[in-house]
Structure formats: C-alpha cells, structure tokens
Amino acid sequence: xxxxxxxxxxxxxxxxxxxxxxxxxxxxxxxxxxxxxxxxxxxxxxxxxxxxxxxxxxxxxxxxxxxxxxxxxxxxxxxxxxxxxxxxxxxxxxxxxxxxxxxxxxxxxxxxxxxxxxxxxxxxxxxxxxxxxxxxxxxxxxxxxxxxxxxxxxxxxxxxxx
Numbered sequence: 001x002x003x004x005x006x007x008x009x010x011x012x013x014x015x016x017x018x019x020x021x022x023x024x025x026x027x028x029x030x031x032x033x034x035x036x037x038x039x040x041x042x043x044x045x046x047x048x049x050x051x052x053x054x055x056x057x058x059x060x061x062x063x064x065x066x067x068x069x070x071x072x073x074x075x076x077x078x079x080x081x082x083x084x085x086x087x088x089x090x091x092x093x094x095x096x097x098x099x100x101x102x103x104x105x106x107x108x109x110x111x112x113x114x115x116x117x118x119x120x121x122x123x124x125x126x127x128x129x130x131x132x133x134x135x136x137x138x139x140x141x142x143x144x145x146x147x148x149x150x151x152x153x154x155x156x157x158x159x160x161x162x
Contacts, residue, residue, distance in 0.1 A: 001025065001062055001064050002064075005062075005094065006022070006025075007022075008103045008107075009107050009110055010022045012107045012111075013060070016111070016158050016160060017157075017158055019157075023059075028065060029044070029045065029048045031044060031048075032044035032045045032048065034076065037066075037068065037076050039066035039068050039078070040063070040065050040066070040068075041067070041069065042067040042069045042081070042082035043070070043082065045061055045063075045082075046083070046087070046090060046091055049089035049091065050087065050089040053088045058087075058089065058117045059088065059089045060110055061090070061091040061092070062091075062092055062106070063092075064094045064095055065093060066078065066095040066096070067079050067080075067081075067082070067091065069082050080092065080095075080109045081109040081110070082113065083114065083115075083116035086119045089117070090110075090113035090114060090116060090117050091113065092106060092113050093109070096137060097109070097137065098140075101139075104139070105137070105139040108129055111129050112130060115129060115130050115149065115153065116130075118152070119152070119156075120149055123146055125146040126141055127143045127144070127146070128146035128149055129144060129145050129149070130149045144160075145160070
C-alpha cells in the first residue's frame, strides 16, 4: 500500500473519527491467500485482524491486493471491501477501484465497511455510503451518509460537518 494512499484515507477517516490511530503496516496473512484466483479471502483477513484487535477498538485493513469472499453459491466473489455488522475489524481494497479517483473511492469503501462494524446494514438510499455495491463499483454515486445512517454513526461517536 503506497504511503500517500494510506495517509490520505487516514486523514479523511480522522475527520469523522477523531480518535483513530494509524498502525504500522503488516504483511497480508499467508493463510488468506487463494492461489486458484491469485487473490485473498477477505473473511480470513477479517478473522485475523479481529483476533489481533484490542477490546473496544476497530481495525480497518487497507490493501491494494485483490480480495474475495463467499456470496451465496459463489465461493469466490470479488469484493472491494468486507465488514460484518457489529464487528471489530473490516478490510478495504484499492484493487477494483478507479485509478483516477483512488483516494476518494478507497475512503468511501473504508467508511462503508467501518459503518458495518458500527452495526449499520446496507441502505436503500443510492447516494448513501452504506448502499450495497450490488456487484459493481458504485462509489461515484455516493455523496455521504443519508440522514438515518449519519444519525446512527453520530450515536456511535462519529462527527460530521453540517
């Protein structure tokens, strides 16, 4: 992960989550690698991050590697990110994002996955950060959290400009 990308996404996240800290980079866990498709299993990464996250904290893993997860009958569904509702870890990847909009799109994926860790499900509002990507990159349509999702995030201690 290039430092400029990590630093930029960190700065944007810090503006809404002031207590956030940037940790030292770590190597991807080898056991998460899925050789048949040359990608990493996002759920395995989350389990590993979760195991290494202190109580009361949330870890967001950022990567440039391709990732996938199981989606219904599809064992290897490519994803931009993954987070579980009310979890303590999530992961976001720059791999499937538009290179010309990399910083803004990676932030949107990261804040979406962070929203899941805070208990937010997918949102029906197509401009909300919490919308379901439905198999494609929809970050270009997202403008922020809708009022409902924003309220829930604020109840969790996040702050947003009016």
